[in-house]
Amino acid sequence: MQGHWVVLALCWLGQLCVAQNLRPQIANPKLATNNPTLTTIALEKPFCMFDDSLSPGSSYMVYLYAMADSASTVSSAVIDNSSKPLNTTFQDTNGGQLGPYRAALFNVPNCASPPMLADVVNLKKVSDVLKQYLFRVGDDVTCLYDPNFPGACNPPLAEDTTYRFKYLLVDVVAGVVKDQTLWSDPMKTSRVKQPSTIDTWPGRRSGGMIVITSVLSTLMFLLVVGFLASIFFFVIRAAGEASTETTHESLTTQQGVPRSQGSSEGVNQ
Structure with a gap:
């Protein structure tokens, strides 16, 4: 209850109330498969978060801040004493390890006309839908190496690291923050898998099982080849023996004919 009265007091004093x-x-x-990746995290843009804070004739932008989760114990402030957003950069905060940095700024999403998620299946519209709906933190691989890079730098995040994010609604004409969200829940980037842990077999077998399976497969192949070879030589040998037996019977028949004729002639005489 005491915390509730503190928030009301801050709002009454003209400070910021969370959106x-x-x-x-x-x-x-x-919409964002393989998310997070080793160096990026895709977020939903803040649709319909700041509508009550918008006023006609004002020029607003959304500022996105990021920080490593370990930095929350150091400082998570993104607004100075004049209600202006901090201009801390990726380099200033050692990639968010020392505190939050401004990763991006973009137009306030149109709450009255959000992207149609059904259009994702349309190849001609999917790119536009994703740009309207998503923002990928860590998607710029060149800004750190360009001294003349304009705007906020959004370089790759560190792998296997937990981050938090916050949206600010900023009146760019007055240069002050009008509203903000809470810090996000922790989100962790992926990490590189060790070669020994990579699953290289559909049956999820270990490396040793793969070697054993390969050896057994080779032995089975050799056994089948040997079996077929033995059958082949057996057939060839049987065919050769049959041919020799036929020739012997033929010669025996031819030699018996003259002796039969000689005996016949002796009887006639």
Whole structure:
């Protein structure tokens, strides 16, 4: 209860109230497969988060801040005493390890006309839908090496590292923050798998099982080849013996005919 009165007091004093207690969310896995990656995390853009804070004639932008989760124990402030957003960079904070840095800024998403998720199946519209719906933190691999890079730098994140994110609604004309979300829940980038842990077989067998299976397969192949070879030589040998027996019977028959004729002639005489 005491915390509730503190929030009301801050709002009454003109400080910032959190946008409906909302926070950045990781992107829908149906739209952002393989998320997070080793160096990126795709977030949903803040649709309909800041509508109550918008006023006609004002120029607003959304600022996205990122920090390593370990930095939350150091400092998570993104606004100075004049209600202006901090201009901390990736380099200033050692990639978010020392505190939050401004990763990006973009137009406030149009709550009245959000992207149609059904258009994702349309190859001609899928790219535009994803750009409207998602923002990928860590997607710029060149800004760190370009001294003249304009705007916020959004370099690759560190692998196997937990991050948090926050959206700010900024009046760019007045240069002050009008609203903000809570810090997101922790989101962790992927890590490189060790070669020994990579599953290289559909049956999820270990490396030793793969070697044993390969050896047994080779032995089975040699056994089958030997069996077929023995059958082949047996057939060839049987055919040769049959041919020799036929020739012997033929010669015996031819030699018996003259003796039969001689005996016949002796009887006649």
